[in-house]
Structure formats: C-alpha cells, structure tokens
Amino acid sequence: MIQFQYTRATEARMALDAISKDQSSMFIAGGTNLVDLMKRGIVTPERIVDISRLPLNKISYEGKVLKIGSLALNSTVAENKLVQHKHPLLAQALNAGASAQIRNMATVGGNILQRTRCHYFYDTSLPCNKREPGTGCGALEGFNRMHAIFGFSDKCIAVHPSDMSVALLALDATVLVEGSKGQRRIPFGDFHRLPGDKPEIDTNLLPGELILGVEVPDNGFAKNSHYLKVRDRASYAFALVSVAAALQIEKKVIKDARIALGGVAHKPWRLAEAERSLIGKPVSEASFQQAALLAMQGAKGFKHNEFKLKLAPNSIVQALKVASRMV
Amino acid sequence: MDKSNLKNQQSGEPRNESRRGFLKQSAVLTGVALTPAVALKAAENQWDEKLAEALEKIPLKLEVNGVSKSLMVEPRVTLLDLLREQLHLTGTKKGCDYGQCGACTVHVNGNRVLSCLTLAVMQDGQKITTIEGLAEGEKLHPMQDAFLKHDGFQCGYCTPGQIMSAIACIREGHADSAEEIREYMSGNICRCGAYPNIVDAIVEVKNGGKKV
Ligand SMILES: Cc1cc2nc3c(=O)[nH]c(=O)nc-3n(C[C@H](O)[C@H](O)[C@H](O)COP(=O)(O)OP(=O)(O)OC[C@H]3O[C@@H](n4cnc5c(N)ncnc54)[C@H](O)[C@@H]3O)c2cc1C
Ligand code: FES
Numbered sequence: 001m002i003q004f005q006y007t008r009a010t011e012a013r014m015a016l017d018a019i020s021k022d023q024s025s026m027f028i029a030g031g032t033n034l035v036d037l038m039k040r041g042i043v044t045p046e047r048i049v050d051i052s053r054l055p056l057n058k059i060s061y062e063g064k065v066l067k068i069g070s071l072a073l074n075s076t077v078a079e080n081k082l083v084q085h086k087h088p089l090l091a092q093a094l095n096a097g098a099s100a101q102i103r104n105m106a107t108v109g110g111n112i113l114q115r116t117r118c119h120y121f122y123d124t125s126l127p128c129n130k131r132e133p134g135t136g137c138g139a140l141e142g143f144n145r146m147h148a149i150f151g152f153s154d155k156c157i158a159v160h161p162s163d164m165s166v167a168l169l170a171l172d173a174t175v176l177v178e179g180s181k182g183q184r185r186i187p188f189g190d191f192h193r194l195p196g197d198k199p200e201i202d203t204n205l206l207p208g209e210l211i212l213g214v215e216v217p218d219n220g221f222a223k224n225s226h227y228l229k230v231r232d233r234a235s236y237a238f239a240l241v242s243v244a245a246a247l248q249i250e251k252k253v254i255k256d257a258r259i260a261l262g263g264v265a266h267k268p269w270r271l272a273e274a275e276r277s278l279i280g281k282p283v284s285e286a287s288f289q290q291a292a293l294l295a296m297q298g299a300k301g302f303k304h305n306e307f308k309l310k311l312a313p314n315s316i317v318q319a320l321k322v323a324s325r326m327v
Numbered sequence: 328m329d330k331s332n333l334k335n336q337q338s339g340e341p342r343n344e345s346r347r348g349f350l351k352q353s354a355v356l357t358g359v360a361l362t363p364a365v366a367l368k369a370a371e372n373q374w375d376e377k378l379a380e381a382l383e384k385i386p387l388k389l390e391v392n393g394v395s396k397s398l399m400v401e402p403r404v405t406l407l408d409l410l411r412e413q414l415h416l417t418g419t420k421k422g423c424d425y426g427q428c429g430a431c432t433v434h435v436n437g438n439r440v441l442s443c444l445t446l447a448v449m450q451d452g453q454k455i456t457t458i459e460g461l462a463e464g465e466k467l468h469p470m471q472d473a474f475l476k477h478d479g480f481q482c483g484y485c486t487p488g489q490i491m492s493a494i495a496c497i498r499e500g501h502a503d504s505a506e507e508i509r510e511y512m513s514g515n516i517c518r519c520g521a522y523p524n525i526v527d528a529i530v531e532v533k534n535g536g537k538k539v
C-alpha cells in the first residue's frame with residue numbers, strides 16, 4: 001500500500017473541510033472496501049479522512065420515516081428492532097451480504113459506495129475503463145459470467161455488488177448528503193448511475209460530498225417481503241442475481257408492489273413496469289410469471305452470463321411467491 | 328509481501344516522492360526544533376528521509392489482551408500487520424489479506440472484525456483481543472477446549488480465526504442451531520474442511536451454558 005496522510009474527523013464539518021483540502025483525499029468508514037482496493041493499488045488516495053467516529057450512527061423514527069445514519073454498522077442495522085419490524089426486507093438483504101465480521105465493520109454509507117467486483121477492475125494488469133478510462137472493457141469479450149444484462153454500455157458491463165442497496169431501492173429510500181454547498185436529498189434510484197461513456201463514475205455523489213444517512217418512508221410491505229439471493233455457494237459470496245420483492249396484499253389481491261434486482265446492472269435495478277402490472281392482480285403464479293416476463297424486456301446476455309436471462313425471471317417469481325407466502 | 332503489493336508500491340512511487348518532498352519541506356519549515364544549519368546537514372546526510380519517515384508515523388494507543396500499548400505506526404499498517412509484526416502476536420493468521428477467509432479475525436471491544444481490512448490507526452483507544460488473550464494462565468477458554476475435544480482443525484491455520492469468530496457467534500446470539508451456526512460462521516474458511524467438527528464444538532459450548 002502506498003503511503004498516505006491520515007486525518008481523523010470527529011464531526012461532519014471537520015470531515016468536509018479535510019476532504020476539500022486536496023483532490024485525492026478519500027473518506028474511510030469501515031475500510032472493508034477501501035483498504036482492499038488500496039492494497040491492490042486500484043485506488044491511491046494521498047490523504048484519507050477517517051469518518052468512522054462521526055456521530056452519524058443513530059437509527060431513529062421520526063414523522064413516519066426511518067432514519068439511519070451513514071456510519072451505522074451493517075450488523076447494527078440488521079439487528080435493529082425498528083428495522084426488523086418496519087422493513088424486514090432491509091434486514092434480510094443486509095444479512096445476505098458478506099460475513100458477520102465484515103458486517104461488524106461495514107457502514108451504510110460505505111456499503112452504498114462499494115465498488116464493483118468485476119475481475120478486470122480488480123486486476124491492475126488487465127484493461128478496465130472503470131479503473132483506467134480508455135483502456136477498454138476486458139469483460140466485454142472476456143470472462144463475463146458475473147456481469148450485467150441490463151443498462152450496460154460498450155464501455156463497461158460491470159455490476160454493482162451491494163445487497164443492501166437493492167432493498168433500499170425497493171423501499172423508496174432517500175440518501176441525505178452534505179457538501180460544500182450544503183445538504184441535498186437524492187432519491188435512491190438516482191443515486192447510482194449507468195456506465196454510459198463514463199464508467200469510472202459510479203454515482204451522482206459529487207466530489208467531496210459526505211453521505212449523512214438514508215431515510216426509509218413507512219410502507220405497507222412489512223408483512224409480505226422477501227430478499228432472495230442466488231449465488232455460487234450458500235453464504236459469503238456475491239449475488240449472481242438477487243431479488244428484493246415487496247407486496248401489499250389485501251384479500252388476496254395485490255394493492256402495491258416493489259421489485260428490484262441485484263447482480264444484473266451497473267446499479268440496483270428497479271422493475272417499475274413489472275410492479276405496475278401486479279397492481280390489482282390476484283396473488284397467483286400466473287400474475288408473477290407475467291411480471292417476470294415484463295421485467296426481462298430489453299435484457300441481453302453475454303457469452304458467459306446468458307444463464308441470467310433465465311435465472312433472473314425464475315428468481316423474481318420465486319421471490320414473489322415467498323413474499324406472498326405461496327410457498 | 329505479495330507480488331501485487333510490490334507492484335503497487337512501484338507504481339505509487341512518483342506520488343510518494345512528491346509527498347515525501349512536501350513532508351520534508353514542511354518538517355524543515357515548521358522547525359521541529361531544527362536550526363537551518365542543522366537542517367541543511369540533515370538534508371546532506373539524508374536524515375531528512377528519516378525525519379520524513381518519523382513524521383509519517385503517528386501515535387496510537389491500544390489495549391491488547393488487557394495490556395495498554397503506546398505505539399508509533401504508519402497509517403498504512405493494518406491491525407493484522409501491527410499485531411503480527413510489531414507486537415509479535417503471531418497467533419492471528421494472515422490467510423488472504425483481503426477479507427476473504429476470516430483467518431485474521433480478532434475482537435475489537437468484544438466484537439469480531441477482520442484485522443486485515445482495518446488500519447491500526449483507526450482503532451486508536453480500542454480494546455483488542457486476540458487468540459493469545461483467551462486463556463487464563465494455563466486454563467484454556469472453553470471454546471479452545473471444545474475445539475481440541477472435537478478435533479475442530481487439521482492443519483490449524485484457520486483455527487485462531489475460527490475460535491475468535493465462534494465465541495462472538497455465541498455472544499451475538501447466533502448459535503441456536505447447527506444451521507444458524509453454519510451461516511454465521513461462513514466468514515471463516517477452512518481449507519482442511521473441519522467444518523462439521525467446528526460446528527460440533529460450538530454447539531457443545533453453547534449448550535454447556537458457560538460464559539464465553
Ligand atoms: C470478502 C467480502 C465479501 C463481501 N460480500 C458482500 C456481499 O455479499 N454483499 C454486499 O453487499 N457486500 C459485500 N461485501 C462488501 C461490503 O459490504 C463493503 O465492503 C462494505 O459495505 C463497505 O463499507 P465500509 O464502511 O467498510 O466502506 P469503506 O471501505 O470505508 O468505504 C467504501 C467507499 O465509500 C466511501 N465512503 C464511505 N462512507 C462514506 C460516507 N458516509 N460518505 C461519503 N463517502 C463514503 C469511501 O470513501 C470509499 O470510497 C463484501 C466484502 C468483502 C471484503
Ligand atoms: S486474512 Fe483477513 S480475511 Fe483473510
């Protein structure tokens with residue numbers, strides 16, 4: 001790891017000041033992604049600003065909104081009674097990610113901002129437009145089993161690896177951020193971006209902005225939600241495909257629905273059309289099959305990930321069945 | 328040091344240099360009790376290189392296995408490397424160094440974390456417990472006894488991490504069934520495949536009801 005300067009911030013103002021001093025500064029929270037990337041020379045900040053002690057780790061409920069501080073640990077959020085009661089989908093998604101040790105270190109802000117796990121991004125001897133713009137996308141013609149089937153570009157076909165983010169997207173969360181120009185709120189669906197011509201930029205967070213927390217509004221999904229994660233081993237592996245499914249059901253009729261996918265795009269992938277198709281439909285396999293069919297419109301596989309074109313719709317149907325207690 | 332680290336350091340060199348330059352300069356300008364003449368001589372003898380190095384180290388206080396330590400560390404040193412190389416506590420193992428195996432699991436304020444993915448300086452003021460801190464004199468921790476009794480290892484490389492993780496697993500309340508234990512121990516990989524015996528050991532300690 002190259003040498004860098006270290007600053008510990010004890011309040012948000014101090015962190016924002018420190019980060020604005022020099023372009024190559026980066027925040028560090030749990031360190032579970034950044035330390036890994038720094039060891040490999042994939043990111044090389046000259047200064048890191050330790051935000052892990054900022055007083056931004058509270059979980060509270062105010063005005064029908066659950067507020068989770070950006071420095072709350074993944075394990076703390078997953079074990080929190082309010083979270084489990086109001087948004088079990090979020091707790092489930094968190095527990096599906098990484099390992100108990102990593103969840104004890106990883107923070108909410110860091111989880112949202114974790115980088116892709118694409119092998120070409122990770123191996124500094126291979127081409128990758130995300131790591132080194134202009135070098136080409138190694139995965140496009142290379143080994144692309146883990147890669148995107150939606151929203152990719154000819155510059156990048158990597159996927160976003162976060163499980164928690166898929167649940168937050170389905171739950172209509174908002175990200176609260178602060179920068180030199182003050183605070184702003186970003187709807188979760190607008191937080192991450194598609195690769196387009198600039199795959200090196202993962203999100204719409206501006207340089208120097210700090211995530212303060214996420215807010216999840218009340219909803220009617222607590223009784224009928226499910227996070228399904230399909231992976232190469234039973235635990236401690238990234239998703240091939242994951243589904244966050246949430247339904248509001250009254251007298252066996254679907255009143256409202258949310259579906260988001262992980263492991264299929266450069267950002268957590270919301271299925272608005274499929275959601276709409278479910279409203280007013282009976283809880284049945286046929287309704288779910290139809291939604292899954294709609295969900296897959298526009299999907300395209302590459303040499304090694306064509307299996308996702310079948311795995312994704314099957315996973316959607318399965319997640320909806322479990323959410324609605326059909327199985 | 329593995330190959331990729333070496334490569335990174337090389338590719339990071341120019342940047343390092345310029346920053347070192349900055350550090351040297353600021354060290355000289357802000358004095359650090361150096362008269363210009365001494366500073367000049369220091370530069371000639373490349374003491375400034377040593378000075379920069381000393382400035383790059385920052386103070387760190389830790390309580391490790393109940394003993395307070397006042398240390399000087401470079402910010403880039405991980406907690407794992409600090410434990411093994413500076414404090415010579417080699418019980419904590421380096422399996423992958425990238426968060427993928429759990430061999431480096433230690434407790435920070437009682438919670439299990441991966442020491443390879445945290446910088447030592449980030450743990451300033453915290454209480455660290457390693458495998459060396461479990462036994463009380465000659466008396467092993469119940470989890471260590473259970474691993475021995477159930478043959479919870481073959482080569483033993485993953486064992487310190489497994490034991491630290493297993494204790495936390497029970498404390499967290501995630502050891503209520505073999506299935507739950509397997510899920511919450513999934514961050515500890517065992518190449519020898521001692522998993523069934525590890526689960527048996529944890530089940531026994533959990534059912535024994537002793538404080539862990
Ligand atoms: C072996 C392994 C397996 C894993 N498996 C999974 C998995 O299955 N599912 C999954 O979802 N994740 C998985 N992860 C990833 C893990 O969830 C992330 O590494 C973690 O969530 C990152 O959080 P952190 O606090 O440690 O972030 P850090 O490493 O501290 O930071 C990550 C990035 O976010 C920035 N940042 C952090 N906080 C803020 C903030 N408040 N404001 C602005 N910028 C900020 C940092 O500058 C950095 O760029 C795995 C990781 C490992 C090592
Ligand atoms: S050495 Fe830390 S997880 Fe492998």
Ligand code: FES
Pocket residue numbers: 479480481482483484485486516517518519520521
């Ligand atoms: S005992 Fe050999 S790796 Fe686990």
